[in-house]
Amino acid sequence: MLRIGLTGGIGAGKSTVARRLAEHGAVVVDADELARRVVAPGSEGLREVVAAFGVGVLTPEGALDRPEVARRVFSDEAERARLNSILHPRVAELAAAAFEAAPPDAVVVHDIPLLVEKGMSSQYHLAVVVMAPERVRVDRLRRTRGMTESEARGRIGSQATDEDRRAAADVLLDNTASRRVLLAEVDALWRDRLVPFERNVRLVRSGRDATAPVLVDHDPDWAAQAARIVERVRRVAGPDALRVDHVGSTSVPHLPAKDVLDLQLTVADLATADALAAPLAAAGFPRFEGIDSDAPQPWDPDPDQWRKRVHTSADPGRAVNLHVRVVGTEGWRYALLFPAWLRADEAARADYASLKRATAERFGRDRDAAAYTAGKEPWFTERLPAADRWAARVGWRAGDETGRT
Numbered sequence: 001m002l003r004i005g006l007t008g009g010i011g012a013g014k015s016t017v018a019r020r021l022a023e024h025g026a027v028v029v030d031a032d033e034l035a036r037r038v039v040a041p042g043s044e045g046l047r048e049v050v051a052a053f054g055v056g057v058l059t060p061e062g063a064l065d066r067p068e069v070a071r072r073v074f075s076d077e078a079e080r081a082r083l084n085s086i087l088h089p090r091v092a093e094l095a096a097a098a099f100e101a102a103p104p105d106a107v108v109v110h111d112i113p114l115l116v117e118k119g120m121s122s123q124y125h126l127a128v129v130v131m132a133p134e135r136v137r138v139d140r141l142r143r144t145r146g147m148t149e150s151e152a153r154g155r156i157g158s159q160a161t162d163e164d165r166r167a168a169a170d171v172l173l174d175n176t177a178s179r180r181v182l183l184a185e186v187d188a189l190w191r192d193r194l195v196p197f198e199r200n201v202r203l204v205r206s207g208r209d210a211t212a213p214v215l216v217d218h219d220p221d222w223a224a225q226a227a228r229i230v231e232r233v234r235r236v237a238g239p240d241a242l243r244v245d246h247v248g249s250t251s252v253p254h255l256p257a258k259d260v261l262d263l264q265l266t267v268a269d270l271a272t273a274d275a276l277a278a279p280l281a282a283a284g285f286p287r288f289e290g291i292d293s294d295a296p297q298p299w300d301p302d303p304d305q306w307r308k309r310v311h312t313s314a315d316p317g318r319a320v321n322l323h324v325r326v327v328g329t330e331g332w333r334y335a336l337l338f339p340a341w342l343r344a345d346e347a348a349r350a351d352y353a354s355l356k357r358a359t360a361e362r363f364g365r366d367r368d369a370a371a372y373t374a375g376k377e378p379w380f381t382e383r384l385p386a387a388d389r390w391a392a393r394v395g396w397r398a399g400d401e402t403g404r405t
């Protein structure tokens with residue numbers, strides 16, 4: 001099963017996207033619809049809302065007077081929190097049941113306006129966010145829902161900011177222009193990403209073949225992309241994750257790199273790494289059999305210092321190598337030390353960048369990723385003393401850095 005979180009501010013076009021995905025065959029779990037169900041006439045939810053807000057929130061027929069509730073809660077944060085605390089646990093329970101009931105090969109889309117507000121994005125394989133400028137949204141809400149400008153702004157003000165939504169988005173859909181443009185984007189997302197992603201998760205396989213050694217300029221968005229995946233890995237590994245770091249070249253600003261995010265999950269031992277293989281695979285990170293060790297260093301007699309497990313991503317839209325290493329080992333320390341040094345030392349960074357370019361040039365034509373990786377290896381052995389001297393000088397110790405987990 002592929003779990004997709006879909007969100008967007010009111011009037012951005014979330015429901016339009018959800019409908020299109022349903023037409024393609026997705027199972028849509030609609031939080032707004034569930035929020036209506038839990039306050040249906042005769043429900044426990046409705047009784048609690050009346051107990052909290054009084055009979056003034058009922059229509060003469062005994063149903064919830066939604067415009068009246070909206071008036072109260074979208075201008076008063078405390079009232080809104082009170083309503084949310086009654087409804088959200090019930091809505092969450094129904095949503096969990098709907099996910100349970102979906103077939104194993106389904107793409108399940110959780111259409112939920114408050115995904116970002118509730119910090120839920122790491123629960124899904126992907127978070128999809130629909131955006132449109134506030135002015136456009138207000139116009140749509142006035143035109144199609146009969147809201148006044150101040151009602152529309154009240155709801156917008158009750159929700160996350162565009163900036164927060166953008167930070168949570170693995171996929172951003174822009175709905176500023178016509179519906180036709182939006183739907184074409186959704187069609188491509190379904191065809192090129194969601195369908196193969198679901199299949200890869202089910203068949204426990206990678207989203208991409210080994211990537212050819214093609215260098216691209218540092219992408220300033222890599223850090224944010226990695227941060228979202230770090231969150232996912234942490235959620236899956238729970239307390240077994242001693243830390244999760246964005247490592248490798250993409251974690252070094254200004255350094256050209258292959259467009260593959262390297263992450264390191266730190267565990268206590270390899271038995272823990274092996275126990276995490278199945279949950280990581282279900283979360284979209286299948287184990288990659290074949291590389292169980294980093295290249296051991298010539299000076300190190302102990303191969304255990306270099307053993308690891310490697311996972312990739314089942315997402316055809318985002319290549320990831322997730323290295324699961326044991327805390328305190330040499331391989332683990334290297335993976336943290338080198339990026340830290342390269343981030344701090346401009347000359348070392350320039351030196352490494354020119355080696356990368358030359359090596360990519362040499363092996364890029366044959367698309368030989370393994371030769372490219374091996375070709376860079378001696379540089380690390382050679383530069384280790386310099387990296388260590390830097391670490392001693394600035395007092396850097398592996399695992400001390402905060403803010404990268």
Ligand SMILES: CC(C)(COP(=O)(O)OP(=O)(O)OC[C@H]1O[C@@H](n2cnc3c(N)ncnc32)[C@H](O)[C@@H]1O)[C@@H](O)C(=O)NCCC(=O)NCCS
Binds near residue numbers: 011032035069073091
């Ligand atoms: C206040 C209520 C009665 C107003 O009903 P109304 O029919 O006018 O709106 P509807 O439920 O169709 O929601 C429309 C949109 O309003 C926004 N919205 C709804 N509830 C909230 C909320 N608690 N906080 C912020 N925005 C909200 C969302 O963008 C949603 O898509 C209703 O929205 C409600 O019960 N809200 C609380 C439950 C909730 O949080 N629902 C959101 C999904 S869990």
Ligand SMILES: Nc1ncnc2c1ncn2[C@@H]1O[C@H](COP(=O)(O)OP(=O)(O)OP(=O)(O)O)[C@@H](O)[C@H]1O
Binds near residue numbers: 009010141144177
């Ligand atoms: N590109 C567009 N151009 C014009 N109108 C649009 C466009 N996209 C959506 N709309 C209209 O704007 C309104 C809001 O869209 P939609 O219902 O999809 O938004 P939403 O984000 O799901 O809102 P809500 O949070 O209330 O569910 C709808 O009436 C829809 O038909």
